[in-house]
Amino acid sequence: xxxxxxxxxxxxxxxxxxxxxxxxxxxxxxxxxxxxxxxxxxxxxxxxxxxxxxxxxxxxxxxxxxxxxxxxxxxxxxxxxxxxxxxxxxxxxxxxxxxxxxxxxxxxxxxxx
Amino acid sequence: xxxxxxxxxxxxxxxxxxxxxxxxxxxxxxxxxxxxxxxxxxxxxxxxxxxxxxxxxxxxxxxxxxxxxxxxxxxxxxxxxxxxxxxxxxxxxxxxxxxxxxxxxxxxxxxxxxxxxxxxxxxxxxxxxxxxxxxxxxxxxxxxxxxxxxxxxxxxxxxxxxxxxxxxxxxxxxxxxxxxxxxxxxxxxxxxxxxxxxxxxxxxxxxxxxxxxxxxxxxxxxxxxxxxxxxxxxxxxxxxxxxxxxxxxxxxxxxxxxxxxxxxxxxxxxxxxxxxxxxxxxxxxxxxxxxxxxxxxxxxxxxxxxxxxxxxxxxxxxxxxxxxxxxxxxxxxxxxxxxxxxxxxxxxxxxxxxxxxxxxxxxxxxxxxxxxxxxxxxxxxxxxxxxxxxxxxxxxxxxxxxxxxxxxxxxxxxxxxxxxxxxxxxxxxxxxxxxxxxxxxxxxxxxxxxxxxxxxxxxxxxxxxxxxxxxxxxx
Numbered sequence: 001x002x003x004x005x006x007x008x009x010x011x012x013x014x015x016x017x018x019x020x021x022x023x024x025x026x027x028x029x030x031x032x033x034x035x036x037x038x039x040x041x042x043x044x045x046x047x048x049x050x051x052x053x054x055x056x057x058x059x060x061x062x063x064x065x066x067x068x069x070x071x072x073x074x075x076x077x078x079x080x081x082x083x084x085x086x087x088x089x090x091x092x093x094x095x096x097x098x099x100x101x102x103x104x105x106x107x108x109x110x111x112x113x
Numbered sequence: 114x115x116x117x118x119x120x121x122x123x124x125x126x127x128x129x130x131x132x133x134x135x136x137x138x139x140x141x142x143x144x145x146x147x148x149x150x151x152x153x154x155x156x157x158x159x160x161x162x163x164x165x166x167x168x169x170x171x172x173x174x175x176x177x178x179x180x181x182x183x184x185x186x187x188x189x190x191x192x193x194x195x196x197x198x199x200x201x202x203x204x205x206x207x208x209x210x211x212x213x214x215x216x217x218x219x220x221x222x223x224x225x226x227x228x229x230x231x232x233x234x235x236x237x238x239x240x241x242x243x244x245x246x247x248x249x250x251x252x253x254x255x256x257x258x259x260x261x262x263x264x265x266x267x268x269x270x271x272x273x274x275x276x277x278x279x280x281x282x283x284x285x286x287x288x289x290x291x292x293x294x295x296x297x298x299x300x301x302x303x304x305x306x307x308x309x310x311x312x313x314x315x316x317x318x319x320x321x322x323x324x325x326x327x328x329x330x331x332x333x334x335x336x337x338x339x340x341x342x343x344x345x346x347x348x349x350x351x352x353x354x355x356x357x358x359x360x361x362x363x364x365x366x367x368x369x370x371x372x373x374x375x376x377x378x379x380x381x382x383x384x385x386x387x388x389x390x391x392x393x394x395x396x397x398x399x400x401x402x403x404x405x406x407x408x409x410x411x412x413x414x415x416x417x418x419x420x421x422x423x424x425x426x427x428x429x430x431x432x433x434x435x436x437x438x439x440x441x442x443x444x445x446x447x448x449x450x451x452x453x454x455x456x457x458x459x460x461x462x463x464x465x466x467x468x469x470x471x472x473x474x475x476x477x478x479x480x481x482x483x484x485x486x487x488x489x490x491x492x493x494x495x496x497x498x499x500x501x502x503x504x505x506x507x508x509x510x511x512x513x514x515x516x517x518x519x520x521x522x523x524x525x526x527x528x529x530x531x532x533x534x535x536x537x538x539x540x541x542x543x544x545x546x547x548x549x550x551x552x553x554x555x556x557x558x559x560x561x562x563x564x565x566x567x568x569x570x571x572x573x574x575x576x577x578x579x580x581x582x583x584x585x586x587x588x
Contacts, residue, residue, distance in 0.1 A: 033390055058288070088525065
């Protein structure tokens with residue numbers, strides 16, 4: 001029985017169109033930068049960031065590019081607290097408690113009970 | 114499959130008609146009647162699916178029959194601001210309950226079903242929105258391969274958090290995701306991949322996609338009528354590319370809701386350029402905004418199909434905008450008053466509905482017809498943190514302080530949530546002017562009676578009114 005070769009999950013990047021190859025109908029700030037793409041896939045054996053590789057995507061297609069990240073992590077998050085929103089929520093609840101005939105402080109205490 | 118075919122931007126765009134014809138499988142020319150008129154109802158009927166059959170396909174894909182919930186505490190808050198006797202009940206269609214977490218699953222279900230039936234090896238969609246996750250999820254459960262092409266990053270490699278999240282969702286459902294930098298070349302990339310793979314173009318704008326939304330409008334109409342004994346006074350739709358408005362309105366009509374006002378709502382992003390690398394990450398909404406909403410009303414055929422089945426100007430009775438801060442504010446209120454963490458997309462129409470409810474009698478109903486799942490990247494705290502990091506100021510205050518790309522003003526009190534009316538007649542004139550230009554006509558004089566009839570239907574006005582608006586085009 002032969003062992004399957006180790007495969008790494010990587011993110012590659014590649015220039016699709018250089019600034020000269022891009023459509024002419026672009027605002028200046030977009031016109032001067034390349035049209036660039038990123039994609040994830042498997043690559044056989046050991047790889048290093050910056051290396052030119054061919055990956056096999058999850059649909060089984062082969063695409064070439066430069067390794068940007070190995071086992072790329074999702075780093076998007078819920079961000080930092082936004083005090084303006086927390087405050088707005090507290091005030092809307094107080095306002096509603098008032099409308100419902102419950103003085104705000106009392107309403108807060110009842111909810112805590 | 115691509116072989117040695119020329120891959121330059123110009124060459125691929127020149128092959129557009131040929132690529133799309135194969136990838137959509139609809140001969141659009143069959144529905145053209147001369148230089149202008151298109152048999153729109155004929156095109157919509159080409160899917161061959163009745164609404165009942167669509168609902169059946171969707172039920173098989175874990176889509177549809179989502180809960181309609183009453184937002185009692187938000188209604189009470191709206192009533193506290195309204196004159197006596199005003200303040201309609203606000204109902205919310207919780208579309209986040211669909212597989213993949215948004216109403217977009219209704220659009221994707223039929224497209225993917227059709228792609229499989231016709232023997233395409235897979236599906237491709239070019240979208241930075243929930244539609245990508247919807248197509249990926251539908252493809253996953255129907256055993257189709259799936260590629261999603263997104264506009265995700267600026268040239269410095271900074272990803273818009275909401276789009277990064279949607280990309281993650283697409284990958285979670287097993288799709289191959291192409292994450293591109295800013296630019297209209299997304300369409301070029303889309304065409305290139307369609308040609309290379311032979312996959313089906315699961316465009317947002319085919320009759321399949323738009324027909325899939327009709328079940329949403331029909332459910333809303335039928336459920337409200339069953340609940341209150343009459344159709345809703347108004348349904349507020351978050352408006353971007355026009356499919357949501359078109360499909361919902363058609364579904365409402367199918368449920369016999371002739372009196373229901375269809376109100377479009379978009380986030381005001383005026384002043385920001387949609388193809389600008391700089392502006393890309395200075396907007397906190399990736400869809401449901403005026404950057405799509407206005408151009409798709411004035412020229413729906415800027416789409417990735419030869420003729421867009423989403424024609425919102427035919428169906429929209431009123432169009433309003435809200436500022437970014439108001440949507441974040443109402444998202445917070447939905448969580449802390451109603452116990453629902455959703456959005457952002459549906460919360461654009463919710464912010465508008467909160468204000469519009471105050472105009473309506475308290476025994477009427479106003480419906481917000483969608484929600485979407487929320488999460489990392491999509492949540493207001495994620496977007497506002499990113500906005501601040503990009504140098505956008507976040508302050509408390511009324512909509513008048515808001516400046517897209519520079520200042521996000523979050524209302525300090527519910528009375529600071531406001532809507533801005535968009536003059537639909539100006540939109541109609543802009544649409545009509547575009548059509549006249551396309552035909553090379555200086556004015557309405559050269560139009561046939563059939564063409565005037567078509568333009569009246571396109572702009573949702575009587576023929577006489579259409580002629581009056583056409584006369585305004587030459588001024």
